[in-house]
Amino acid sequence: MIPRLPLVFFIPLIVSCFLCLYRVFRGPTSADRIVAVDILGILVVGFCALFVVYTPREYFMDIAIAWTLLGFIGALTLAKYLEGKRFDE
Amino acid sequence: MSETVVFIGKVIVLIGVFFDLLGAIGLVRLPDVYNRLQASTKCVTLGTCLILFGVFLMSGFLWKALLAIAFVALSGPTAAHAISHAAHKAGVKLWEKSVVDRYQEDKKEAKES
Numbered sequence: 001m002i003p004r005l006p007l008v009f010f011i012p013l014i015v016s017c018f019l020c021l022y023r024v025f026r027g028p029t030s031a032d033r034i035v036a037v038d039i040l041g042i043l044v045v046g047f048c049a050l051f052v053v054y055t056p057r058e059y060f061m062d063i064a065i066a067w068t069l070l071g072f073i074g075a076l077t078l079a080k081y082l083e084g085k086r087f088d089e
Numbered sequence: 090m091s092e093t094v095v096f097i098g099k100v101i102v103l104i105g106v107f108f109d110l111l112g113a114i115g116l117v118r119l120p121d122v123y124n125r126l127q128a129s130t131k132c133v134t135l136g137t138c139l140i141l142f143g144v145f146l147m148s149g150f151l152w153k154a155l156l157a158i159a160f161v162a163l164s165g166p167t168a169a170h171a172i173s174h175a176a177h178k179a180g181v182k183l184w185e186k187s188v189v190d191r192y193q194e195d196k197k198e199a200k201e202s
Contacts, residue, residue: 008103009102009103009106010108010131012109012110013106013109013110014108016109016112016133017113018097018178019113019114019116019117020113021147021154022117023116023117023125027110029113029122029181030177030179031122031172031176031179032122032125033183034168035125035126035129035130035172036116036118037120038130038168038169038172038179039112039129039130039133041114042133042134042137042161042165043109043113043133043137045157045161046105046106046136046137046140046141047138047143049137049140049141049154050102050140050144052148052151052154053144053147053148058148058151061151061153061154061157061182063107064141064157065153065157065160066154067186068157068160068161068164069164070161071164071168072160072164072167072168075168075171076167076168076171077095077169077174079171079172079174079175080171080175082097082172082175082176082179083114083174083175083178083179086176088155
């Protein structure tokens with residue numbers, strides 16, 4: 001038996017994703033955008049975890065683990081790229 | 090028994106979603122990079138760990154959820170530390186009302202000695 005998708009769990013996550021996208025769009029410096037992209041990656045892990053319960057597909061948890069590690073490597077790469085430059089406003 | 094565990098899982102997921110929302114609000118509302126990083130990374134890491142633990146309880150003890158909790162709890166703060174270090178090195182300014190900048194003082198001391 002598969003329960004229905006309860007919107008009470010998903011609406012705050014979707015609102016959080018849009019707030020992160022606002023920060024990616026408006027961020028005054030590049031570091032703001034990198035922070036927002038990192039946070040967006042962690043939020044997507046939460047989405048994948050909730051999809052495990054409300055769909056019959058358990059492989060979403062594998063996607064969540066892979067997304068965590070790839071987001072971590074991406075954040076480190078962007079941080080190293082930022083370190084070599086000057087971003088004076 | 091099983092229904093009780095699922096209900097506890099739902100409550101934990103709800104708390105985690107609330108923490109995620111608070112972290113995203115902090116990402117939008119706070120004034121500079123370091124404040125945003127401080128608020129959003131900690132809240133969102135804790136919130137996502139709680140979501141994963143709730144899913145672990147709701148899905149009949151799927152052990153991969155615990156593995157995902159370990160990865161999120163290790164990688165989130167590490168990435169935040171790397172980003173803040175890089176932002177300070179790249180010369181991103183602090184908020185004008187910030188009172189202390191220990192890392193800058195350490196750098197000055199290292200230069201003088």
